[in-house]
Amino acid sequence: MRRVQFIEIHDQPWFPSFLRDQVTDDLQVLLNVGKPYADIVPQLREGIERAGADRVLDLCSGAGGPWPWLAEDLERSGLHVPVELSDKYPNACARGRLQSNCAHLHYRDESVDARRVPRGLGGFRTLFTSFHHFPPEQAHEILRGAVASRQGIGIFEIPGRRPLTLLLLPLVLIADILVVPFLRPRPLTRLVWRWVIPIVPLVLFFDGIVSCLRAYSRGELRSLTSGVADSDYRWEIGCIQRGFLRLPITFLVGYPPSQK
Numbered sequence: 001m002r003r004v005q006f007i008e009i010h011d012q013p014w015f016p017s018f019l020r021d022q023v024t025d026d027l028q029v030l031l032n033v034g035k036p037y038a039d040i041v042p043q044l045r046e047g048i049e050r051a052g053a054d055r056v057l058d059l060c061s062g063a064g065g066p067w068p069w070l071a072e073d074l075e076r077s078g079l080h081v082p083v084e085l086s087d088k089y090p091n092a093c094a095r096g097r098l099q100s101n102c103a104h105l106h107y108r109d110e111s112v113d114a115r116r117v118p119r120g121l122g123g124f125r126t127l128f129t130s131f132h133h134f135p136p137e138q139a140h141e142i143l144r145g146a147v148a149s150r151q152g153i154g155i156f157e158i159p160g161r162r163p164l165t166l167l168l169l170p171l172v173l174i175a176d177i178l179v180v181p182f183l184r185p186r187p188l189t190r191l192v193w194r195w196v197i198p199i200v201p202l203v204l205f206f207d208g209i210v211s212c213l214r215a216y217s218r219g220e221l222r223s224l225t226s227g228v229a230d231s232d233y234r235w236e237i238g239c240i241q242r243g244f245l246r247l248p249i250t251f252l253v254g255y256p257p258s259q260k
């Protein structure tokens with residue numbers, strides 16, 4: 001299947017922010033059922049340690065992705081790192097919720113564009129379920145940015161151009177209408193956008209299909225990294241497939257030699 005660069009609705013500037021926040025909220029809940037990203041802890045930990053980073057800067061954070069539990073898992077594995085979340089369109093409700101419930105997380109309130117991370121923002125960069133948003137030139141810019149600022153980077157993607165992943169998407173639509181409001185109870189006004197005018201589940205479903213169609217394969221990630229010239233910087237590319245569903249997770253981890 002060829003990669004298709006189409007648009008996702010939720011990250012269009014014209015999409016109302018109150019709906020965008022609900023889409024990323026629901027994505028956060030759905031993607032954390034069964035914690036599929038738990039399988040990447042060894043790769044993430046190794047990347048952070050090899051880069052010698054003492055903090056993490058998560059880009060494209062949406063409603064927090066896996067971080068509410070992932071930071072605790074890292075800590076249990078012996079690695080304590082403060083985690084800063086950021087987004088081009090920060091999710092204000094999620095920021096409030098995360099900051100009062102998760103002491104180890106801080107969510108920046110200003111917009112941070114993953115393609116142009118401000119100089120002062122250090123730390124091992126992570127992107128969960130979001131690298132596919134960027135066409136090759138911008139994806140390349142993100143990798144170049146990490147290399148130029150001598151920061152490590154970890155990219156982890158469940159979306160993929162694979163039949164299994166695409167076949168699960170109708171379940172996302174059904175689960176978002178029938179299950180998510182009970183997993184994280186919603187105020188009545190929010191239920192309107194799921195049960196009366198189901199715009200939130202439909203955008204999740206549509207964006208889920210587009211995400212899968214524009215996800216990078218391992219070969220494409222390899223050619224993106226080969227264009228970033230720096231002989232010191234190391235790249236690791238792979239795919240992990242564990243757990244009950246054996247849902248593949250593609251990863252790209254890059255790090256400069258440790259400064260420590």
Ligand SMILES: C[S@@+](CC[C@H](N)C(=O)[O-])C[C@H]1O[C@@H](n2cnc3c(N)ncnc32)[C@H](O)[C@@H]1O
Pocket residue numbers: 011024027028031059060061062063064065066086087088089112113114115127128129130133
């Ligand atoms: C599919 S969501 C993923 C959210 C989260 N990482 C997760 O795992 O649930 C993609 C996020 O990327 C953000 N985004 C899109 N373009 C961006 C950019 N250029 N810089 C930073 N964030 C961006 C969107 O606002 C959205 O929150």
